[in-house]
Amino acid sequence: MSAPSANSEGRVALVTGGGNGLGEIIAGALHGAGYRVAVADIDEAAAQTVATRLDPGGQTAIALHLDVRLKGDFEAALAALLARWGGAHVLVNNAAVTVARPVMEISPEEFDAVIAVNLRGTFLGCQVFGAYFRDAGHGRIVNMASLAGQNGGTATGAHYAASKGGIVTLTKVFARDLGKAGVTVNAIAPGPLDLPIVHKTVPAERFAEFKANIPVGDIGDPKFVAQLVLQLASPESGFVSGATWDVNGGLFMR
Template sequence: MAAPLPEAIQTAVVTGGARGFGATVCRALHKDGFRIIVTDVDPGREASALASELDLAGKTCMTATLDIADAQNWKYVLDECTERYGSVEVLVNNAACTEAQPVLDIDPAKFNEIMAVNAGGTFAGCQIFGRHFRDRGYGRIVNLASLAGQNGGTATGAHYAASKGAILTLTKVFARDLAPFGVTCNAIAPGPMDTPMVHAVLGDDLDKALANIPTGNLGDPEFVAEMVAMLCTTRSAFVTGACWDVNGGLYMR
């Protein structure tokens, strides 16, 4: 099963791509020559503005509405992408939600909701796009995990931490099953990055959080986005089932 030639234009779907770190990933991939599908549960003006920024003519970038917790939504987006560009080669599972709460205060319904969106959405995306990649004999999946899924999370909530731990396991499962078909599946587990989401979660505790990070600073979203782009290239064929840690020394192994 032949992989696309390195010079071929590949199409990448990025979930939660309209703002924050997702938008940074979209910019990094587009800079490296990928066509970009900016998806979000509510794309709105931010997604349209990003698409125009990347390609005002709209030839190498489009937006799509995607509720990652709805498997049928995933199918619609895949069909829309293949109808326009012929195929999709890359999926970046970035979208996630959380609500920081002490573990003893989390309502079970809220726990299940966060798990359904974060872990369930990643599962649905890997499964539906994984079938497409398998049938084509090529594909790249990058899942955004988190330090919280490795150390239990202290500021993000038990539901978020559990969902990110599940994503790490799902990455291994899909990596193993899809490897014979030229498809890789990797995870990146950032620590706290300099993003709006992290600032919103930490709030007044930012200085305290920085004091606990060995390197003394938040992560650079652009650097992490470049890691995503690297794992999406044809050159990354021998890397699969791996978790790439970027956490300022908060979790060493």
């Protein structure tokens, strides 16, 4: 993890879906760099486990229950940060659900459920925290998109791919709307990373073949993605906005 920086000292970040997987790694990187971090998750127990590991005393890391489908939950989370630490500077919209299912077998209800978490959740986070950042004159929003939203997805469902493509577009919309207020909005679009969800999706007997089909010959390191979040969250990143940063081993080139 990065050493604490004078530029991150005292800054406050909230990470949705921070109770496990990539969100947990991002929360750890932010905390290691000197941020005060709210680990937000619909599974508050998982969020609390992560927050306690980061700071058992709860001075620099806390857990928050947050259902990203509910605007009121985002408003409550923001209020909690203001009450505890007096401000907020960074939002990482990471929470997502994945359901790998053939497109012709996806029910309308399942489609709506995935879109509600991945796309609606990102929209609400950008809206609630974006308004606060705008009024404060500074803020950083990092949205987690995906390679699936760029190439249509190969191992993920159409609803997941569509939601992640929508996040790329929302990132541009909010970046344009908030830019003059000192707020940047960027997205990161990872390909397959060395995370449990990837190992669960790809059978062990097919993993060598799976990696061989990636131009660089391997899956990605989620810690690098977390470091990219740190770069985009920094005060110095004010000239970077509306962009989608690809981390995919060469699977999608433009």
